[in-house]
Amino acid sequence: MPLREILFSLIQYPLPHHALSRLMHRLTRCENRAFKNAFIRQIIKLYKVDMAEALQPDPGAYPSFNAFFTRELKPDARPLCPDPDAVLCPADGAISQIGAIEAGSILQAKGKSYTATELLGGDPARAAAFQNGKFATVYLSPRDYHRLHMPLAGTLREMVHVPGRLFSVNNATARQVPNLFARNERVVAIFDTEAGPMALVLVGAIFVASIETVWQGVVTPPAGTTVRSWDYRDTPIKLERGQEMGRFNMGSTIIVLFGENTVGWESLVPGDKVKMGGKLGRRAPTAVVSP
Structure with missing residues (x-):
């Protein structure tokens, strides 16, 4: 193997x-x-x-x-976890990795990691909010529902499009290709939430022909060659918990980032199947932060 x-x-x-x-x-x-x-x-x-x-x-x-x-599901197909402090899973799929961001480093697979700074487009200031925080990586297979939803209610602060390669993002490739998720093309959306800053990173992959968000529409293609960013602080866009925020046109991976001491994850391990709206974790009682 x-x-x-x-x-x-x-x-x-x-x-x-x-x-x-x-x-x-x-x-x-x-x-x-x-x-x-x-x-x-x-x-x-x-x-x-x-x-x-x-x-x-x-x-x-x-x-x-x-x-x-990118089909829509029936209204009752993905009930949201009723716990008001639950951090919802943003997508159907399987847990690729989940855990803590240690000294700015995020686990990709056994023996391989990448940095939050690399993942978020190379800006250390953008990544500082997630230092020693939490991350969860969810892989979507072709059988899964491919619309992406908000883990918590949030106000959009910034979107970043980072050009890159389009390697497969399946487990086999994640175990072999260094810096896979920080190497592939991706769209980063950073929100202010009750648990502080939250980043949703939509990672492209081979044959993933397009990534789009509900506020921008299609972000890629075109792929481009330089990092692009959009600042929304003067034009607030608010999305509710569980609301659709984007979609993959073909399958890929979404990575969720939170800051230090803001959320705690459920007892999930790589390979566990998850559904959009299920409980990915829980907001820490002391993590209420005004956006």
């Missing part, structure tokens, strides 16, 4: 990540009925997608594969 993982990761280095993702972008938006219906049926069969949860359960009713992939 390690040799297979090594080969799988090595073969990704020379691939034209963005060109392949642009091709996937076009294919997933193709509205040819025969093509998109065959594509959708194959994914449902291969990944055992539960269409009974979808607001539109008929696969043929979706105008494109991307419309199916």
